[in-house]
Amino acid sequence: MDESLKRTPLYEYHLKLGARMVPFGGWEMPVQYSSVIEEHRTVRQAAGLFDVSHMGEFEVSGPQALDLIQLVTTNNAAKLAVGQVQYSLMCYENGNVVDDILVYRLGENRYWLVVNAGNTQKDWEWINVARQRAGLHNVELSNRSDEIALLALQGPKAEEILQPLAQGVALAQMEPFTLKTGVTVAGVQTLVISRTGYTGEDGFEIYVKAEDAAALWETLLEAGEEEGLLPCGLGARDTLRFEAKLPLYGHEISDQHNPLEAGLGFAVKLKKGVDFIGREALAKLKEQGLARKLVGIEMIDRGIPRQGYPVAVGGEIVGEVTTGSFSPTLEKNIGLAYVPVAYSNVGTEVEVIIRGRPLKARVVETPFYRSPHKR
Known part of the structure; x- marks a missing residue:
């Protein structure tokens, strides 16, 4: 190793x-x-x-802690009461994803940002640059990951x-x-x-x-x-x-994907009352309409759709699988894939190219699984 x-x-x-x-x-x-x-x-x-334990944890505190979090995240952290957690994203100016994170409100002016392991250093630098550019001096940042x-x-x-x-x-x-x-x-x-x-x-x-x-x-x-x-x-x-159709950075979201096409619009608050990085691009995308969407697919032919496998319609490649595997719960071969909006309706038949062979699949409802136990 x-x-x-x-x-x-x-x-x-x-x-x-x-x-x-x-x-x-x-x-x-x-x-x-x-x-x-x-x-x-x-x-x-x-x-x-x-x-x-590989996940990253940043502590954000001070009078301007919320201002910084509102600037770098898409959700509305102002709605968090002490003791609440919020799913959110950080985006680039073009609306694509820096990372998806959890925002923990620990106290009056004290928060944790929990970030993905592989993005910890990148996220740390991104937030610090954003703070400096915005002139937010009354906020303390601490990388507590180690x-x-x-x-x-x-x-x-x-x-x-x-x-x-x-x-x-x-x-x-x-x-x-x-x-x-x-x-x-x-x-x-x-x-x-x-x-x-x-x-x-x-x-x-x-x-x-x-x-x-x-x-x-x-x-x-x-x-x-x-x-x-x-x-x-x-x-x-x-x-x-x-x-459960929960996204993973590098698969469903990345610097090549935006939250809206990934089905994460619930965590993008364009009207939260303050500007945030990527807001203008995301607002424009929402107004113009999306070109592609993340959908669930279920194999009809025998085969497992893996990340990176092309998705085709009528022999023409139109998209790509982001995650796929045998589902131990459903005992089916399923996947998530980006396809043009025109092919995103449930029931639409597509092909997944596996080792050069087009194998039949269909678009299905997601999430694939909903827990009967979950609160």
Whole structure:
């Protein structure tokens, strides 16, 4: 493995559990422990524990903290009450995506921005340049990524497993996209606990100091053993989020895609009352109408649509697959793809070019999966 890759505080524990390690976003991460399908189905039916300590965390504080966040994000962070979390995006001036992020409001003038691992340095530089250009001097920025570890406990039994260990919080009273501070879990003082999820299931994100991650990881796995809790890798995390049509940077969103064509218009508030980077371009796109859309496809012929495979209509290439795999929940071969708006209606037949062969597929409704357990 490349020695330049970063490792999370749980690296040795992943090796001990027999994880297969792969490079991801500049990190050496576990892709699976048993099998992707087993881990995927365990999260759908019981619970899985993920090490996502590679994610980046920036703290934004001070009198102009909200001004900076409003400038660099598409959603309206002014609507956040203390203790709430918001999905948002950062865009370039042309409207394409810098990254998708979570905005945590921790206090009156204190926020966290949680960013994708592979984009941490790029995002940090982007936000700092934006601050300087806007002359926002009464705001403090701190990159806390290296000092924070993040464990994600996901699945319908997550609350049942976590509550006996958690002091200072009634998890049943935590609504989706809320956070709590000052919570102790199994003797570990957490920094933040939130309830967002990136699997299509209910679940919790537990942010702790890096040095506390190992003790919490072991305790959670032991506490959840009777409920069927398994350690899970990035392989299952990808198939889980994909079934729920949750975007992944570098696939559904990138500097080549805008939030509107990705179906993320709900997080773009053009009328939030303040200007933000990319607003003018996005407003123009909305007025003119989109040229392409992200759609779900289901294979009719036998074959798996993989990222980068061309999508054709009548022999003419019109689009490209962004993510595709066998769905462990639906037991079908499915994918997400960008196609011209004219071919985006449910039921439209297309072809996916797999190893030079055009194989039949159809556009279907998304998300592919909606959890019967989710709050």
